[in-house]
Amino acid sequence: MSVFLARRFLSFLITVSGASVIIFLLLEVLPGDPALTMLGVDAPDSAIEAIRLELGLDRPAFIRYVDWIAGLFRGEMGLSYVYKVPVTELIGQRLHVTLPLAIGAMVLATLVSLSLGIFAATNHNRIGDYGVMGFSQLGLAIPDFWFGILLIILFAVVLHWLPSGGFPGWDEGIWRGVRSLMLPVFTQALGLTAIMTRVTRSSVLEVAREDFVRTARAKGLSRRAALWRHVLRNALVPVLTIGGLLVATVVTGTLIIENVFALPGLGKLIFDAISNRDLMVVKNVVLLFAAIVVVVNFVVDILYALVDPRIRIQS
Amino acid sequence: MARMTSIDPEHAQGAADLGFVHRALRHRSFMIGLVLTGTMIFLALLSLIWTPHSATEIVIAQRLKPPSLSHWFGTDQFGRDILSMIMAGAQTSIVVGLIAVSLGAAVGISLGLWAAARRGWTEDVIMRLSDLNMAFPVILIAILLTAGWGPGITNAIIALGIYNISVFARQVRGAGIAMWEREFILAARAAGKGDLSITVAHVLPNIVSVIVVQATISFAIAILAEAALSYLGVGSQPPNPSWGRMLSESQSYIFFKPVIAVWPGLAIVLSVLGLNLIGDGLRDLVDPRLARQR
Numbered sequence: 344m345s346v347f348l349a350r351r352f353l354s355f356l357i358t359v360s361g362a363s364v365i366i367f368l369l370l371e372v373l374p375g376d377p378a379l380t381m382l383g384v385d386a387p388d389s390a391i392e393a394i395r396l397e398l399g400l401d402r403p404a405f406i407r408y409v410d411w412i413a414g415l416f417r418g419e420m421g422l423s424y425v426y427k428v429p430v431t432e433l434i435g436q437r438l439h440v441t442l443p444l445a446i447g448a449m450v451l452a453t454l455v456s457l458s459l460g461i462f463a464a465t466n467h468n469r470i471g472d473y474g475v476m477g478f479s480q481l482g483l484a485i486p487d488f489w490f491g492i493l494l495i496i497l498f499a500v501v502l503h504w505l506p507s508g509g510f511p512g513w514d515e516g517i518w519r520g521v522r523s524l525m526l527p528v529f530t531q532a533l534g535l536t537a538i539m540t541r542v543t544r545s546s547v548l549e550v551a552r553e554d555f556v557r558t559a560r561a562k563g564l565s566r567r568a569a570l571w572r573h574v575l576r577n578a579l580v581p582v583l584t585i586g587g588l589l590v591a592t593v594v595t596g597t598l599i600i601e602n603v604f605a606l607p608g609l610g611k612l613i614f615d616a617i618s619n620r621d622l623m624v625v626k627n628v629v630l631l632f633a634a635i636v637v638v639v640n641f642v643v644d645i646l647y648a649l650v651d652p653r654i655r656i657q658s
Numbered sequence: 659m660a661r662m663t664s665i666d667p668e669h670a671q672g673a674a675d676l677g678f679v680h681r682a683l684r685h686r687s688f689m690i691g692l693v694l695t696g697t698m699i700f701l702a703l704l705s706l707i708w709t710p711h712s713a714t715e716i717v718i719a720q721r722l723k724p725p726s727l728s729h730w731f732g733t734d735q736f737g738r739d740i741l742s743m744i745m746a747g748a749q750t751s752i753v754v755g756l757i758a759v760s761l762g763a764a765v766g767i768s769l770g771l772w773a774a775a776r777r778g779w780t781e782d783v784i785m786r787l788s789d790l791n792m793a794f795p796v797i798l799i800a801i802l803l804t805a806g807w808g809p810g811i812t813n814a815i816i817a818l819g820i821y822n823i824s825v826f827a828r829q830v831r832g833a834g835i836a837m838w839e840r841e842f843i844l845a846a847r848a849a850g851k852g853d854l855s856i857t858v859a860h861v862l863p864n865i866v867s868v869i870v871v872q873a874t875i876s877f878a879i880a881i882l883a884e885a886a887l888s889y890l891g892v893g894s895q896p897p898n899p900s901w902g903r904m905l906s907e908s909q910s911y912i913f914f915k916p917v918i919a920v921w922p923g924l925a926i927v928l929s930v931l932g933l934n935l936i937g938d939g940l941r942d943l944v945d946p947r948l949a950r951q952r
Contacts, residue, residue, distance in 0.1 A: 595797050
């Protein structure tokens with residue numbers, strides 16, 4: 344197991360380092376002069392020179408890269424060019440919205456998809472199964488941003504039950520914050536629920552056909568007892584794996600959902616930063632997202648190997 | 659045995675193809691997918707020579723008109739005909755999807771085949787590069803390209819193409835490795851054939867079905883992703899019609915004209931649903947064991 348862990352950890356380090364190099368190259372080296380990228384080609388020379396000095400862009404690219412990474416190890420991401428505050432502070436503020444949105448969507452999707460998937464599998468090839476599979480097929484095809492707009496039309500414009508967007512902040516009361524995040528969480532959960540329902544259903548069906556389940560039934564266990572004691576314990580392994588991998592999808596999905604509902608989270612921050620050409624913010628937030636994706640994949644690999652010894656032996 | 663060897667291989671292949679077509683025609687969801695996707699392609703092709711009105715001309719006097727005989731889906735906030743925009747938007751989706759998937763498939767399939775044939779450190783390097791690629795979901799690649807070079811449809815195509823490289827490389831590597839362990843490949847090796855000729859003559863033709871299924875699903879994902887990128891303003895730019903941007907523009911008007919947000923969304927859903935149904939259907943048709951499990 345320790346060899347497996349060491350190999351996976353090395354691969355994880357290489358991937359994160361590679362990601363940081365790619366981000367730096369794409370933002371600060373390949374497009375040309377970052378000062379020009381930030382101010383535009385029409386900016387006066389004096390302004391371009393000033394920003395070069397202010398952000399240290401006059402130094403060689405390699406030195407700037409090393410400085411960036413060294414700063415990250417010290418917990419510093421530099422100053423936002425537009426807001427004039429540390430990028431870490433901006434990210435910290437925005438996580439108050441992005442994190443509850445991502446966690447809420449993941450929890451909701453897990454609860455609904457496990458129930459629907461088990462229901463569909465236990466009613467295989469019956470009307471309930473067809474209904475769940477139809478919902479799942481539709482959930483995969485509906486773009487989340489359109490589903491969000493439809494929810495706004497129904498719950499905000501027609502019924503006036505929930506706000507159409509924005510976020511008042513947690514200081515204004517937990518209930519007001521939760522109400523503002525309800526539609527975004529439902530929106531984000533749709534696609535995840537569709538995928539996880541399919542995986543749960545096919546996994547339960549597959550395990551239910553295994554010999555040990557037949558043996559359990561032959562020993563006199565009822566269908567329900569066999570399902571809860573034997574099938575689900577084994578069927579949940581692939582579901583958890585897919586669920587883990589979907590965390591990355593959820594995190595990047597917040598970028599879109601926050602724009603639909605005008606939520607002041609990381610997604611809004613990064614798109615505002617693109618409009619304002621605030622490269623310091625773009626660079627650090629993109630690395631944060633890429634790192635989350637890599638960390639999640641790493642953790643899923645480890646968990647999977649812990650649950651299924653064949654994986655670590657093969658590796 | 660004598661009877662078996664006397665069967666003409668070409669005739670046998672023809673009979674198998676005919677069986678596939680018959681099974682495909684009886685596969686209900688595959689046929690629904692085919693009709694939906696066929697309609698999208700037909701509308702896109704038709705829009706090259708004809709649309710009910712101009713898809714880009716702004717007619718302020720006609721703004722936000724409800725559906726009528728002259729404008730079947732109504733008009734948007736600039737008085738443009740929504741049906742014509744949806745027809746022209748299909749072109750954008752198809753072109754972006756086709757180029758991005760072809761780009762990703764060409765590079766990804768080559769890398770996947772190479773990794774499966776060589777194994778060892780070649781495979782390790784390709785898989786680590788693929789890990790790196792996976793660290794950047796489409797939207798992050800598009801954000802990086804837009805921040806560096808400004809928004810545009812080319813960025814959306816490149817972002818989707820890069821994303822698809824690792825998808826195809828992983829899929830093809832897995833299928834390829836399984837193929838390299840089969841007896842007929844061993845026989846080809848014993849006959850003195852090299853890695854490249856075995857890959858081209860035996861491995862690739864035997865994993866075509868895997869590639870076709872993946873391409874169909876990737877195409878559906880590309881349509882969704884292109885719409886999302888255009889919605890966010892980092893994909894297709896005005897005046898080029900795009901379903902995603904139509905949705906983004908309609909969002910300001912949903913409080914008094916919610917219907918204009920319905921049509922582009924429906925177009926996306928039906929196109930993606932069509933391709934997903936084709937993908938699922940093809941998987942069932944090429945591997946009936948999967949159909950029984952599903």
